[in-house]
Amino acid sequence: ETGVTQTPRHLVMGMTNKKSLKCEQHLGHNAMYWYKQSAKKPLELMFVYNFKEQTENNSVPSRFSPECPNSSHLFLHLHTLQPEDSALYLCASSQDGAEGKGEQFFGPGTRLTVL
């Protein structure tokens, strides 16, 4: 595997279900991100992890719970979601530091539908 991978690619869940999204980066980066992309809206940054520590929680509802067990893996645990949470969830990683551009590399996303 290369780059950033995400599983599953598609997920349909009911409002009472619990599910998890998984992201893995094979780039040796030290920062990982979750974004939400809804139709006709800009990408919304949800969470940032830097060296496994959460450095940003962008006022995300508690029904979204991130987990970063190591610098290569990032999870987004979902429970009691609402239909308006249906969106494309993108994971990204970057090499964070004073040098370089710090560009983020994205995974293919998980298309989530909440019924």
Added chain:
Amino acid sequence: AQKITQTQPGMFVQEKEAVTLDCTYDTSDPSYGLFWYKQPSSGEMIFLIYQGSYDQQNATEGRYSLNFQKARKSANLVISASQLGDSAMYFCAMREGITGGGNKLTFGTGTQLKVEL
């Protein structure tokens, strides 16, 4: 105020022609970075080009170039010799400050580019 503004929701260009996608930004931080990403219908965001606020020259990457006008706070993407595979959504994004603590990007609403024969 919007930090990143992309005023063109949709653009059409003929194959082999050049096209400019507009982006203006708003920041009071003297140190920032500007990025362009391409998102095909498959969903994955692909990094195209980067311009740092202190870079003296406009960035270029193959057929992509960035027309950086700092005083006007604009960072337009120019795609030369358009190809059918360039049809996609294009996003402009900005990072304020130097890297550290995670590179938080603010994205614009995007421009849908369609390349025609």
